[in-house]
Amino acid sequence: MRIQIEELRDRARQAHRLWEACILCGRRCQINRRERAGLCRAGNQAVVASYGPHWGEERPLVGTGGSGTIFFSYCNLSCVFCQNFDISHEAEGEEVDGARLGAIILSLQKQGCENINLVSPTHYVPVILDGLTQAAEKGLHVPIVYNSGGYDSLEILQLLDGIIDIYLPDFKFASDDLGQRFCGVKDYASVAKAALKEMYRQVGLPQLDEEGTAQKGLIIRHLMMPALPDNTLDAIRFIVDEVSPQSWVNVMAQYYPAYRAEEHPPIDKPLSRREYLQVIKQIKLLGPELKLLNGL
């Protein structure tokens, strides 16, 4: 975190004001979250589904102590292929206020986690800033990771400037049409593209310590989908042309048809290894300077 505690308190206050006519994400419901839930179904309390050290994240985030993940319930997107639908569609977990969240954050740091990894944070940013304030007052010092679906409003990202050290967004679809079909929002690609550029403006390319653990920077995740090679290539083209040709990108190969994907061809089947490797070859031609974290 690169801002002083007073500034952090002020950002938390500003975030709470954005909650009164909610524009935290691209849906821009403009409803008062103090009074009722938005389209994300999240109300005025953050719900934590689970938390703990996690070794399944990208290598630079894991280090020796693991990434201190905090999984938040509900989601601002409605992806038909959601692989965490038990968390994103149900309010499973513990309702937390800033004090409780601050205690969770500090407990992860105390366990030796390399960072605090906020998973699906967008719809709870005001409570998250309360929690970070409480934790910062008591010695929080590890990097903060913002692990979102990429559908974040520019207003909320600007409030996070200087607070988030590592952005870890998804970039699921490069066209609004595909976002409408598979994520349930009309402008996924437009919002995510603006978000990626803002995130890069704030933190730039990843910076590692001597042990190879990330301290700052943008790492983009893209889940390759079956029979949609052009989507992946369009996403990479955008990253190379509009973010940075040296971007760090995790092109993930683990797609399988979870949740309601079986009703939505062509994503009703797993991604084959052959298709993945063919597209990776093309990615390397499009972006020879990219750092591919999961390229085989």
Ligand code: SF4
């Ligand atoms: S976070 Fe997004 S979906 Fe949820 S209430 Fe706010 S604008 Fe609506």
